[in-house]
Amino acid sequence: MDESDITTTKAWQDLQDHHQAMRDTSMRSLFEADDQRAGSWSHQAVDLRIDLSKHLADNHTLELLTALARQSGVEQLRDDMFNGVRINTTENRAVLHTALRNVSGRPVMVDGTDVMPDVLRVLDHMAEFSDSVRNGSWTGATGKRIRTVINIGIGGSDLGPVMAYEALRDFSQRDLALRFVSNIDATQFVEATRDLDPAETLFIISSKTFTTDETMTNATTARDWITTALGQDATANHFVAVSTNAQAVAEFGIDTANMFEFWDWVGGRYSLCSAIGLSLMIAIGKDNFHDMLAGFHAMDEHFRTAPIEQNIPMLLGLLGIWYGNFWDTRSEAILPYEQYLSRFPAYFQQGNMESNGKRVTRDGRYVSYQTGPVIWGEPGTNGQHAFYQLLHQGTDIVPVDFIGFVHPRHQVGEHHDKLMANMFAQSAALAFGKTPEEALADTKALGLPADVARHREFPGNRPSTTILAPELTPNTLGQLTALYEHKIFTQGAIWNINSFDQWGVELGKSLAKQTYAAMKDRDVTALGDASSAQLLSTYLELQDEAR
Ligand code: G6Q
Numbered sequence: 001m002d003e004s005d006i007t008t009t010k011a012w013q014d015l016q017d018h019h020q021a022m023r024d025t026s027m028r029s030l031f032e033a034d035d036q037r038a039g040s041w042s043h044q045a046v047d048l049r050i051d052l053s054k055h056l057a058d059n060h061t062l063e064l065l066t067a068l069a070r071q072s073g074v075e076q077l078r079d080d081m082f083n084g085v086r087i088n089t090t091e092n093r094a095v096l097h098t099a100l101r102n103v104s105g106r107p108v109m110v111d112g113t114d115v116m117p118d119v120l121r122v123l124d125h126m127a128e129f130s131d132s133v134r135n136g137s138w139t140g141a142t143g144k145r146i147r148t149v150i151n152i153g154i155g156g157s158d159l160g161p162v163m164a165y166e167a168l169r170d171f172s173q174r175d176l177a178l179r180f181v182s183n184i185d186a187t188q189f190v191e192a193t194r195d196l197d198p199a200e201t202l203f204i205i206s207s208k209t210f211t212t213d214e215t216m217t218n219a220t221t222a223r224d225w226i227t228t229a230l231g232q233d234a235t236a237n238h239f240v241a242v243s244t245n246a247q248a249v250a251e252f253g254i255d256t257a258n259m260f261e262f263w264d265w266v267g268g269r270y271s272l273c274s275a276i277g278l279s280l281m282i283a284i285g286k287d288n289f290h291d292m293l294a295g296f297h298a299m300d301e302h303f304r305t306a307p308i309e310q311n312i313p314m315l316l317g318l319l320g321i322w323y324g325n326f327w328d329t330r331s332e333a334i335l336p337y338e339q340y341l342s343r344f345p346a347y348f349q350q351g352n353m354e355s356n357g358k359r360v361t362r363d364g365r366y367v368s369y370q371t372g373p374v375i376w377g378e379p380g381t382n383g384q385h386a387f388y389q390l391l392h393q394g395t396d397i398v399p400v401d402f403i404g405f406v407h408p409r410h411q412v413g414e415h416h417d418k419l420m421a422n423m424f425a426q427s428a429a430l431a432f433g434k435t436p437e438e439a440l441a442d443t444k445a446l447g448l449p450a451d452v453a454r455h456r457e458f459p460g461n462r463p464s465t466t467i468l469a470p471e472l473t474p475n476t477l478g479q480l481t482a483l484y485e486h487k488i489f490t491q492g493a494i495w496n497i498n499s500f501d502q503w504g505v506e507l508g509k510s511l512a513k514q515t516y517a518a519m520k521d522r523d524v525t526a527l528g529d530a531s532s533a534q535l536l537s538t539y540l541e542l543q544d545e546a547r
Contacts, residue, residue, distance in 0.1 A: 004361075006496060007369050011068035018064055019326040027431040027461050030058060032236065045312035048478050051466040054431040055319055056327070065318040066308045074314065074493040081489070082304055084110040088267070088500035095500050096263075097270035097485070098304075101296035101478070110265060118263070126260055126278050127286035129240070133202065134173055141234035146202045148177045151279040152222060153206030154214045156268020157242070157349065158182040161206075161279045163347035164272060164292070165475050166204060166339045170409045172223045172283040180279075181222075184214040189221055198229035198238070204279050208268055210248035213512075219252065242275040265354055267500050268487065269351050278518040290472045296479025302341075303486040311447065313483050314467065317490030323399050323463065324370050331374035335383055337404040337423040340472055344403070345377030348484050355499035362496050371495045372432060381422045392429060392458055400464040402427055403480065407471040423466070433460020468494045 006012050031037050031053075035308075041053035057065075080087050082093045099108040099115050107114040132138035136145035151161055162180050165172070172178070179192045193201070203222045207215045226238045240258040241249040249259045257338055260275035272280070281289040303313050323329040334345040356372030378386070380402070391398055396420075404423045408416035434442070436457050443453040467483075469476045469491075492499030515536065518526040522540060524533040 004363060004496075005365070005368060006068070006072060006494065009068070010073055011071045012063060015061075015064050015068065015322070015326055018061060018110070018277045022061065024406045025056060025058075025461075027054060027056065027463075030056075030072065033058075043310065043312055043315070045302050045306075045483065046295075047470055047476055048312075048479055048483065049468040050312050050316075051468070052315065052319070054466070055322075055463045056461060057319065057322060062309070062315075063319075063323065065315075065322060068321070069308050069314060069318055069490070069494060071498070072494040073533070074490055075308070077493045078304065078489065082108075082300075084108060084115070086266070088498060090498055090501045090503070091264075092171070093500070094265040095267065095270075096265040097267065097273060098297075098300045099298065100266065100271075101272035101293035101482075103290075103294050103297045103322060104301075115263070115265070118261075120261070122260055122275055122475065123290075126275055126281050126289075129258075129260070130278065130282040130286060130289075133282050134176060138202075139237065140199045140201070141230045141237045142199045144199045145229065146176070147200040148179060148196050149279055149282050150179045150181055150222070151202060151204045151206055152181045152215055153204075153242075153276070154182040154212060155354075156271050157206040157212075157215065157276055159207060159269070159343070159350050160272030160276060163343040164277070164280050164477060164481075165283055165342045167472065168280070168474055169286065169340060170285050170472075171285075171288045171474060173285065176283065178279055178283045180356065181218050181351070182212075182214065184217055186221070189218055191363055193225060195223075198226050198234075198503060201226070201238065203239050205239060205243075205249075205252070206276055206278070207242070207256070208244050208266075208271070208276075210241070210243045210245040210252070213509075216252075224255070240278075242278055246472065268502075269354055270500075284474065292474035292478040295473075295475035296482045297478075298475075299479045299482035303482070303489075313486030314490045316483070316487040317494070319463075319465070320399070320487065320491055321494055323397070323515065324373050327397060328370075330370075331376060331398050332389070333398050333400045334375065334377035335380050335400055335402050335426075336377070337380040337419055338403060338409075338472055340402065340409060342379050344480075345375065347481075348488075349375045352488050354502050354505075355494050356497065357504060358492075358495075358497040358499075360497070362498050367495065369495070371497055377479070380426070381419065384422065388426065391462065392433075397462055400427075400430065402464055402466045403469070404466070405469050405472050405476075409472055427464045427466055429458060429460075430462035430464055431460060431526070433458035433462075484532055484539050 038053050043050045045503055077087060081095050082098055084096055086092055086094050088095050094110050096108060099119055102108055103399055108116055133146050139145055158180055165178050181189050181192050205219045224234060226234050235253045236255055239254045241254045242260045243249050244262055246256050246259060250256050260278055262274040266274045273296060303311060308314050336344050352375045353372055357369050361367055402423050404420050434457055439456040440453040443450060443456055488499060518524060519536060524537045527533040527536060
C-alpha cells in the first residue's frame with residue numbers, strides 16, 4: 001500500500017464507503033431528520049454568514065472530511081505558508097501573499113529576514129503616488145492633470161485589479177477613470193485609448209517579470225502612442241511600472257524611482273494586495289485600499305487560527321473535495337448576486353484553475369484522483385435566464401456558491417429585495433426541487449397534457465453554499481477574496497499538489513514564439529506538426545491573396 005497516496009488512506013476509504021451510503025440521501029430528508037440543521041450548519045467567518053445547510057452532507061460527512069484534512073497535514077502546510085517556508089517547491093519560493101496584508105504589526109520572516117519593513121515601505125510609496133494622481137499634483141508632460149489611468153498587465157497582473165476595481169467602483173474617485181489592457185489583440189488597446197487625450201493619460205506597466213510578451217507589446221504600443229503625441233521626453237510623466245525586474249524597467253525608459261516593487265514570494269494570482277494593486281489604490285484611495293487589506297487580514301487570521309471544524313475556508317475546500325472526488329462533479333459555479341462582483345468568478349477562475357489544475361503531486365508522482373474543478377459563473381439574476389437550466393435539470397451536478405449582501409450599494413425602489421429573493425429562491429429550488437407528484441399536480445392545474453409533467457420535475461439535491469455579507473465594502477471584498485484563496489489552499493494541500501506554480505502555461509508560450517518566428521521567416525516547415533504547418537500556410541496564403 002502506498003501510504004503517500006491519499007486514496008489509500010483510511011480517511012479516503014471511509015469517505016468512499018460513506019458516499020455509497022449517502023448516494024440516495026435527499027436534501028429533504030436531511031432537513032426532516034434534523035430540525036436544527038438550518039441553524040447548526042450556518043457559520044460566521046469574520047463578517048460573513050456562511051450557510052452550509054444545503055449540502056449533501058451530514059455530521060458524519062464532516063467528521064470524515066475533517067479527519068481527511070488532519071491526516072493530510074493541511075494545518076502544518078498552512079503554518080508553513082504563514083511562516084515563510086518555501087512551500088512552492090518547484091520554484092523554490094515562499095508563498096507569502098498573507099504578509100502583504102499583515103496589518104497586525106507582527107514580523108514575517110523569510111530566511112531570517114523580516115519582510116514587513118519592505119512591504120510597508122512599498123505601501124507608503126504607493127500611497128504617496130496615488131495621492132498625487134488623485135489630487136492632480138502628478139501631471140502629464142504638458143502640465144494637464146491625469147484623467148485616465150490604464151493598467152497594462154495580464155493574468156495575475158491584470159485580473160485582480162480588474163475584479164477589485166469593478167467591485168469597488170462605488171468607492172472610486174469618479175473624475176478619474178481606470179481602464180485595463182491585457183490582451184495582445186490590439187483591439188483592446190485601440191478601444192481603451194480611442195477617446196482619450198494622451199496628455200491626460202497615465203500608464204501603469206504591471207509585470208512581475210517585465211518580459212511577458214503581451215504586456216511588453218502593449219507597453220511598447222502605449223509608449224509610441226504617448227511619444228507620437230507628446231514627444232520623446234513624455235515617457236517619464238506618463239509611465240510608471242510595477243515589477244520585480246528593475247533592470248528591464250529602466251531599459252524600457254521608466255525611471256526606477258517610479259517603479260513599485262514586489263517580491264518573488266508573491267504569486268501573480270495572489271498579488272492584488274501588492275503593488276499590482278496600484279491602479280486600484282489610485283481609483284479608491286489609500287484609506288479604502290488599507291481597509292481592503294484589513295479585510296483580507298481578518299480572514300487570514302480566521303484561517304490561521306480556527307480549528308478545522310470551524311474553519312470556513314477549510315470546510316468549503318473539504319466540501320469541494322467531497323463533491324469532486326466522491327460524487328464525481330467536475331465544475332463549480334460562483335454566482336454573485338451583486339453586479340459589482342461581475343468579475344469575481346473570472347478572478348477565481350484563474351485563482352482556482354491555475355492553482356489546482358495539476359496532475360503531479362508535490363513529491364513528483366502522477367495523481368490517481370481528480371484535482372481542481374472548472375470554475376465559472378456570472379452575476380445573478382442574469383444567469384437565471386441563461387445557464388441555470390442546466391444547474392436545475394441537467395445531468396451534471398454543479399455545486400454552486402451564492403454570494404449576496406444584506407445592504408445594497410444603491411437603495412433604489414425594490415431592486416435589492418427582489419434580487420435577494422431570487423438568490424434565496426434559487427438555492428431552495430436547487431436543493432429541494434419539485435417531485436414527480438408536485439410536477440403532475442402543477443401540470444394538471446395549468447391544463448397541460450400529463451406527459452409534460454416529467455419535463456417540469458426538478459430533481460433537487462443540488463448543493464449550494466450561501467454567503468451573506470453585510471455590505472460590499474473594501475473590507476468585505478478583502479474577506480471574501482481571502483476566503484476563496486484559502487479554500488484553494490486547503491484543496492491543494494489535501495490533493496498534495498503545488499498550488500503555487502503554473503508550469504502549464506509554458507508550452508503554449510514557447511510554441512507561440514516558434515510559430516511567430518516561422519511566420520516572419522515564412523517557413524512553415526519549422527513547425528513541428530502537419531496541422532499547425534497547414535494552418536500557418538493557409539493564413540499566409542490568404543494574407544497574400546488580399547494584398
Ligand atoms: C499567475 C501567473 C500569471 C502571471 C502572468 C503575468 O499566478 O503567474 O497569470 O501573473 O503571466 O506575468 P507577469 O506579471 O510576469 O507579466
